[in-house]
Amino acid sequence: MADPSTNPSLAERLRTVQAGLRPDLEVSRHTFRNQPSYIVRNPITFQSHSLSPSDYHVLISLDADKPLSRIFDELVAARRLEQDQEELFYAFVVKLHQLGFLNLPITDGKALYSRFRRRQASQRRATITGFLFWRVPLFNPDSMLVRTLRYVRPLFSPVAVALWTVLMLCSAGIIWHRWDDFKQPLQTILVAENLAGLWVLLVVLKLIHEFGHAYVCKLFGGKVPEMGAYFICFTPCAYVDASASWGFASKRQRIAVSLGGMYVESIVAALALLVWNATGPSLLNSFAHQTVTLASIVTIAFNINPLMRYDGYYILSDLIEIPNLRARSNAQLQAVCKRWLLGIRSDVLPFSPAGRVLLFLYGACSSAWKAFLVVAICAGVALKVYILGAVMAAIYGFSVLWGTVVKFVAYLGKSSETAPVRGRAIALGAVVLAGVPLMVAAIPVCKPVKVRGVVATIGERPVRAQTSGFLRQYEVVPGQSVETGSVLCTLENAHVRAAADAARAQYALLNLEADCGLAQHPTTAAIVQRRAEHVRNIMRDAQRDADNLSVRAPLAGDVIDCDANPRSGRFIQEGDAIATIASGDWIVRAPVTAQQIADARPFVGQKVRVRLLGQTSRQLAGTVTDVAEIGSAKIVPRSLTQLGGGTVAVAPDTMTAAEPYFEIIVRLDDADARLPHGATALVNLHARPQTIGTQLHRSALRFLNKLRS
Template identity: 35%
Template sequence: MSESVFSTYWYRVAKLKPALRDSTRVSRHIYRGQVWYVLSNSLTGQNLRFNAAAYRLIGQMSGQLSVEEIWDNAGRIDPDSHPGQDEMIRLLIKLHDANLIQSDILPSTEKLLSKSGTSTSNWKQRTANPFSVRFPLCDPDRFLEKWSHIVAPLLSRGAFVAWLLIMLTALVAAGINWVDLVENATVDRLLSINNLALLWMTYPVVKVLHELGHAFAVKKWGGEVHEMGIMLLALTPIPYLDATASGAFTEKRQRIAVAAMGMMVELLIAALALFVWLNVGTGFVSALAYNVMLIGGVSTVLFNGNPLLRYDGYYILADQVEIPNLAQRSSQYFGYLVQRYLLASPAAESPVTAPGEKGWFLGYGPLSLCYRIFVLFGLIWLVSDKFFIIGVLIAIWGVISLLLLPAGRS
């Protein structure tokens, strides 16, 4: 055993007897033929993914064995993949930061376990992007539990068939009336003060229904939702709901269904709004219905449903191709290439863990960046002629979110 296996901080953790908290849930997932274990905190919804080697350590954390005993046992079971003591400490830090384990620890050890460079306070995480700040307001789980049996028929296979029929009818109606639809989508009309005010008031209402779609889908398969609040997106109040508990679902189709449910709700609302718009004269109701169509239809195609942006479509793609954290790991792979081949760093570590991932990493990162830049310049072009200051603000937001924040995180 080489000297690098040992750590100068080992004495601080060796005698601890960690145990998984009662709120910690463990689920076994298969990604690209490999076994992974997802540990989730049922109170916060936070999920962490570990390979089989790491779980051989975590699975022994019952409060009966010390860290040193757990580490020694792992070495006897599989000497070839025996982790170093620093790696064991990093594992403890990760579990501790996510509140997945508990143990009687000394203040000096608490400081060690809380010094992870990747760990930040909840407030810092929520305000990391000044153009997208989250304010949690309530725990909706009891409300969702109360109403889930009433909503359940809307999440059945029969309801899905009905949804498909409505979508097909709406597509046919949109095709027949396409000229009228396009004639109403002029820049001057869409960006008029009255219409912008109507959009500003309508958007949060549609998004509440979108988020409730996610939430009731989580409840359908036994998950919990403990956070709901308001997100200020470019100073526009938008409701959000933490549905990350679905990440612990063992079946891929369930995770995909949760991610898709919000878009399905929006598309249904957009279809119903189309039928209203086709059957009323000009006026407030017509304008409202048209804006609902834009929010639920166009924004779903360009933003929520597009896998190149980190919204619902992205999570559907990541689950479908069985590559969790696709965007983050794609960025990490390009960082690895720089360290490995430009800087010749011997410590460079590839995020590739399964066959076929490399191609996705090489393709997704550049395509995602190009599409985000395309959307950014499209928004600037759309509004700058009529609202120059807003165009400048969008440009600043783009520079911060696309360049400065990713560079700071890396």
Template identity: 25%
Template sequence: MSTARVLPPLRQDLRLLPGAADENGAPRWLLFDTARNKYFALSAGGIDLVRHWQGGATLDDFLQTLRARGKEYGAEELAAFVDFVVSNHLCEARSAEASARIGERYQATVLGLWRWLLHHYLFVRIPLCRPDPWLARWTPRLSWLFTPAMHYGVLVSGLLGLVLVMRQWDHFLATFLHFFTVEGLLLYGLTLVLVKSVHELGHALVARRLGCRVASMGVAFLVLFPVLYTDTTDAWRLRSRSARLRIVTAGVRAELYLALLATLLWNLLPEGPLRSAAFFVATTSWITSLLVNISPFLRFDGYYAFSDWLGIENLQTRAFAFGRWRLRQLLLGLNAPLPEPQPRARIRLLVGYAWATWVYRFFLFMGIALLVYHLFFKVLGIALFLVEVMWFIALPIGKEMGMWWKQRRECAINRGRLLGWGLAAGLLLAGLLPLPVSVPVPALLKAGAEQTLFVSEPAQVIEVGVEPGQRVVAGQVLLRLGSEQLDFELGQVEEEIGFTRQRLERSASSAQEKAGLAITEQQYRRLLERRSGLLARRQRLELRAPFDGRVAHVEQLHAGVWVGAEMPLLSLVVPGKLQLEGYLGEQYLELVKSGDRGVFVADRPGEPPLEVEIQDVDIGAVFSLPYGELSSEFGGDIAVRPVEQDKLVPEEGHYRVSIMPLETTGADLDARLPGVVRVEGDSRSWLWHQWRRMMAVLIRESGF
């Protein structure tokens, strides 16, 4: 590297400020770029170079000047610092060559429209206002918000509100379901804007109260979802770590205070718009504060608070370096030096944090990829999905694998590492080998022949002739009912029949009646048909056993009770016969076939297992589940969603399975008995199955 380079002159608008000590307690200074509102931390060596900087001098002359003042620096060290100054635009460009160099660097950073969208659709910031003058006026007037009395008053009020909410938790939870309506979503959006405005205002007020300038406030788009932000870069000038921590946590504290007050108000306000508003403010504040802002894995408040609490700057960058170092050491045995000197406990902390962040980011980016796929029309959604997966998941993994390949000659293989790789290979092989699968089939055990008896019209019970458990024979009277209205109509018809018969008998004595004989005979036939229908109705009110069997259930009936039409009155079963009806999930459809055997295990304790055999599997999935006992709504294994007309629609495809019991245990079953049939299905490879499922989804979604 040539030392004939000339030191460029430093910009005159740069400011040198005392900064907080580093992690080891050594003093540091801050170089503040006022034009870009950006701070650069300098160590003792860096501050000496800035103080003695000689613009226009060569590197050799500057090194001699430093040695004359007792400062020892190497040529490469000085050249690296000059590169830092130039690359961060901290020097003046007085020559055409320097200006051209700056222009070239700027042009290299300029992206076309599509490249800009590709790099910034996940996150882009738009400043809306510069609130510092307004904060300078209002921060002294709002000093009462930061008093201990205000702090403890809000805490006591919030705790009281939480206690009151727990006493009426069911009502509070029922109100939460209002979120899932169109009106609820609109109110939620407005409430989120209010809560996040308070959040950002908390950052700004605390920063200004501690003497920091708030450069801007605005809106940022995170995967095209708008979120507010506050620029508190000036907090770097604070030398107290606790003061910086107060600024970072101010937003979350403001949200939690708002949630505590809104929780109390929800208990005190009457039903109406104000109480609904208090509910939305409370729940939105609790959810966004606890689930989003305090997470240390995202670069939100939780991350910066965690970083300040540990006293580690650039936490993720440094932790990732330790995570990669430890991963290469464990998997490949690479004996690389530490990325930086750190105590052993701090190294373990950084490695654990890095690995946890990688796992969190994997699922986060996969979720974002699915989100952007569903947010846009299909062609653009697929393109953005692939960009998301390739850029944020596949590319980092590929780079790390490439580094492993480059350092393959330095790997150290020992017995423990071979055991680990062998275990991983064994798991992979287990995923590839076809293994038998135990298939669960939610099923219902019921009587082989079962019939529930109903009444055809409203009637009054006259006599109950059976009891639950009683054996009956076909044709035996089980229940007698009567209807005063039916008896009245039948009496009227009998009178009309008698009167019409008399008219027919006297028809020969009167010439006028002979002329209307045909009409009278037709009326007579109609009356006879009507009487026949009424007698049939009365006969249906006498319920008889349709087959030999046993009474399984009788409603609470006694003489004089009125029953409604189509009301179930009692049920009969045929002893000695059992029937199983199951519902097979779509993912197991290819594993089960007719003739397979299994075991039925009932949900009721004490019931012995029952040997069964698969008879038939329907070729079409059911539209609704006929048995509520098997649904998730009533504690069953099949996930359903209720729809209109009391239908239970399975969330995934399920196919009806006819199952034959091979034993007669439990032949006198009175009620339907839910359970699970375990069938030893055909063998299949787990990885191959997952691959087929993924390809099926891709083929399905690729259709336009």
């Protein structure tokens, strides 16, 4: 093996090389934070790179007729560079060559072969993981955009923007006033029968979104050389290359291009909202609701989110005037970690302290969001297709997590930068890879468990009609207190009353006949007497039916579930519910999942706090009196389901949930006698502290159980 000290440096290899700048590069000058910056764009790869004034001066100094050593000497003579920066100069030239800005012949076979092997490995990793994020260029839309620009130009005029503002205000008002109606279908929007339509709708919305970017870019004179499709988790989403906007000198124009897609998509969403507001339950109404939901949720979660390299990222980069925001924030994050963990001082980025803090926070948040997104996508796919989700998790776990760990260990153990602090670096690696996870897993955390329930009473007795009849009037209203025997409502049935009157008359006639014939015809009188007894039984039943036309309370209590606006003359069948009488202590019936049972571990006698929704300042004390041992997927209180504005997702036709729920009964200790029966209450179950490791272990087990089910 050759001695490393004998390997020639970059300066020794490149002094005699002549490198010229490509004449087709596009350069634009910008000002960021009162500092000039030069954006160099490669028209072949459509990639851009930001250069500082000093780097740009080095770039334009390159001359194909001069060797690099002569160019370096001229820069030193002009005091653009220092003599000890020779190696940095040649490294910068190599970087420009890698960016495709110039041609640089390098004859070092080992270096070329090493770079070739690294490129091959990178391509293999991209092939393995790229099937989830597959990019397919389709055509050059520039000429088509030129021909059709005059038709869409009015859409981006000041008048159109003013009308758009009014439209957005109207949309916000509709959502504000009809929020309960709008959120009700959200619980079932992802049911199986909707997925195909949502898939097609998402593709159409993203196509409209990308055309918005393209037309705004073309409006300001930029070229749009490519349009294609991204296959993200097998869902095609359109894309356009509007990177020409990076060369716009006006920050307002660059931001306008980034906002163009969301601007057009928001118009579609607002028009769909107007359709939804103007139509009743129908296929058109459902389609409009889905359009609004996709256009808003996807925009908020992806396009306008600055933590992902979509529209929001470039808007934030222009607003804070920091080009290459992702790369610089990662560099600042690494510099801070090296400084505080290893004591290694890196070159300070040319920003104010506040700017460096902003870069650090952005780098940390974007890294955390990327990890969260990968885990969420893998888990979401695994819940639908177990094998595919497991493969995705394995691929990302190996390529991302394992690759990061290997690079981290190699940096700590082999990097020349950590050589002066090797012992500290090894100790840090042990702490980060083993100590920190163990300490975090051992932290006890009290995870609050809040469940929804309905207010009820211990004794609830439904009152039903014992006789059929036409409703005459209700004598009570909901919430009214009644005593035993109080009349709740009166029914009218002429046949029942006539039967009672006829039975009474016949009974009186038979008694009179029996009394008259008792002395002269005792035998006949005895027969008549037996007939009278039979008729008396008939009369008693008929009179009971007549009395039941006045429906009375069987016990004292409060009237609930009573028709507050009865329709007079409505026919009531025998057995129909008239009202419900509630009596006894106030309770809350709350259905909870098996996961909530495991987290909270409720027990009989446990003290809890209860709050009625809509009464934020009032809390009630309660005691758990019963915990069901057998769960049921049948959810009876409609108000707890998505159909009544609740959180439990059920099938609308069967009212059954996807998992069993266990009922907990909480007796309210200090409640007064005038609570709203049937109101929704929030029960705060004081969960016992559990370590983070235990919670993660249980979450993993529950996740695996869902995959098997």
